[in-house]
Amino acid sequence: LSICSRTVEPLEYYRRFLKENCRPDGRELGEFRTTTVNIGKCLCSITTADGSALVKLGNTTVICGVKAELAAPAADSANKGYIVPNVELPSLCAERFRSGPPGEEAQAASQFIADVIENSQMIVKEDLCIASSKLAWVLYCDIICLDYDGNLLDASVFALLAALKNVQLPSVTINEETGLSEVNLKQKNPLIIRKHPVATSFAVFDDTLLIVDPTAEEEDLATGTVTIVTDEEGRLCSVHKPGGSPLTGAKLQDCISRAITRHKEVKKLIDKVIKSITPK
Amino acid sequence: SVSPGDTSVLAGLYGPAEAKVSKELPDRAALEVLLRPKVGLPGVMERSREQLLRQTCEAVVLGVLHPRTAITLVLQVLSDAGSLLSCCLNAACMALLDAGLPLAALFCGVTCALQADGTILLDPTARQEQEARAILTFAIASSERKVLMANTKGSCSVEEMQQCLAAAQHAADTIFQFYRDSVRRRYSKS
Numbered sequence: 001l002s003i004c005s006r007t008v009e010p011l012e013y014y015r016r017f018l019k020e021n022c023r024p025d026g027r028e029l030g031e032f033r034t035t036t037v038n039i040g041k042c043l044c045s046i047t048t049a050d051g052s053a054l055v056k057l058g059n060t061t062v063i064c065g066v067k068a069e070l071a072a073p074a075a076d077s078a079n080k081g082y083i084v085p086n087v088e089l090p091s092l093c094a095e096r097f098r099s100g101p102p103g104e105e106a107q108a109a110s111q112f113i114a115d116v117i118e119n120s121q122m123i124v125k126e127d128l129c130i131a132s133s134k135l136a137w138v139l140y141c142d143i144i145c146l147d148y149d150g151n152l153l154d155a156s157v158f159a160l161l162a163a164l165k166n167v168q169l170p171s172v173t174i175n176e177e178t179g180l181s182e183v184n185l186k187q188k189n190p191l192i193i194r195k196h197p198v199a200t201s202f203a204v205f206d207d208t209l210l211i212v213d214p215t216a217e218e219e220d221l222a223t224g225t226v227t228i229v230t231d232e233e234g235r236l237c238s239v240h241k242p243g244g245s246p247l248t249g250a251k252l253q254d255c256i257s258r259a260i261t262r263h264k265e266v267k268k269l270i271d272k273v274i275k276s277i278t279p280k
Numbered sequence: 281s282v283s284p285g286d287t288s289v290l291a292g293l294y295g296p297a298e299a300k301v302s303k304e305l306p307d308r309a310a311l312e313v314l315l316r317p318k319v320g321l322p323g324v325m326e327r328s329r330e331q332l333l334r335q336t337c338e339a340v341v342l343g344v345l346h347p348r349t350a351i352t353l354v355l356q357v358l359s360d361a362g363s364l365l366s367c368c369l370n371a372a373c374m375a376l377l378d379a380g381l382p383l384a385a386l387f388c389g390v391t392c393a394l395q396a397d398g399t400i401l402l403d404p405t406a407r408q409e410q411e412a413r414a415i416l417t418f419a420i421a422s423s424e425r426k427v428l429m430a431n432t433k434g435s436c437s438v439e440e441m442q443q444c445l446a447a448a449q450h451a452a453d454t455i456f457q458f459y460r461d462s463v464r465r466r467y468s469k470s
Binding site: 104249 | 328331445446
């Protein structure tokens with residue numbers, strides 16, 4: 001009987017749980033799913049990438065690979081490199097995504113990630129410059145969702161952060177006489193990551209209830225979503241509320257407070273993982 | 281068309297019209313937003329903005345009154361001199377009003393620029409936007425001035441965000457008055 005109710009009247013089924021302040025998978029309204037992260041060539045197994053990370057948020061699985069290439073800086077910003085994020089939602093991750101050109105959700109997610117990188121200044125583009133107006137690094141960050149079970153943005157931001165922390169850039173010098181660049185693959189330096197942004201997503205139910213880390217089913221039933229990105233100083237890098245039910249300023253404030261606590265949890269997790277792979 | 285200062289956006293609304301079978305929803309109207317930039321083809325930024333606008337409009341339009349129909353909103357940017365997103369929001373709302381679609385509430389777009397010294401500037405020009413530390417755009421609903429949409433560029437502290445939100449909610453009154461005046465002017469002629 002309960003299975004019937006879930007498919008026939010999903011909203012009513014959810015409301016019965018929400019009244020008791022919990023969700024069908026046993027979580028509380030403010031509880032996240034188990035987060036696991038695998039970083040690096042040994043665990044994450046993208047051997048061709050310069051940095052990679054695999055993040056699992058419950059069932060949502062997102063993998064990020066960072067490749068660094070050399071290019072000439074743009075004419076109007078001669079001392080800046082490039083960071084090009086791209087989020088892909090291939091048809092293997094969920095039924096609703098068809099193969100073909102990127103859909104609106106993928107493009108909006110790519111824009112969101114680009115905004116987070118820019119707003120938080122986690123990588124300063126000037127750091128990517130090797131020789132002003134001659135040579136700079138281009139970081140292609142490809143974020144691919146392998147399994148979509150809601151909360152794509154949180155997982156993507158986390159995967160990106162973890163992958164960038166793993167990137168080792170070879171040192172490049174420009175030969176004075178020939179003017180050509182010489183790449184020294186033996187000597188590698190990690191990327192300078194200034195800020196650590198962490199995203200926290202909420203789903204709004206019936207205009208009043210806020211639940212954290214929605215699954216795909218919850219996202220479909222929700223009347224709105226909010227994503228807050230904070231950095232370690234408690235500053236807001238992004239408040240992303242793409243329409244949906246109207247919220248009061250006080251409710252937004254609740255979201256922000258929860259996001260700040262989540263940031264601490266994620267930072268601890270990522271520090272633990274980095275420490276465990278550093279001796280290699 | 282709405283033009284605060286020199287930013288100008290033309291909005292055209294078509295619907296509720298018959299929807300393609302692949303796009304129709306059985307219980308509500310399917311809303312589609314197309315944003316065309318002034319120069320060039322629509323890119324990822326336009327897609328992201330279309331999603332913001334679409335979900336904002338979906339929250340106010342009573343789509344359940346027109347199931348299996350399609351409502352298409354086309355926005356063309358005529359000139360951009362700052363505060364483009366809020367201009368699009370205002371144009372979208374006025375188009376919805378003009379078309380006579382059933383709405384749960386009105387909304388208006390307000391852009392706040394946070395300058396380096398902490399002062400809040402409403403409705404910034406392109407120059408002010410570039411120099412600002414952070415730019416926050418809010419869509420404020422007419423019922424109880426709740427936040428319908430929020431989008432930020434640059435980083436700010438939590439207090440600053442709340443201050444900008446309060447300023448935006450205050451400014452929303454002026455914009456809603458403008459809506460009232462425009463609609464009054466339009467219908468008093470006929």
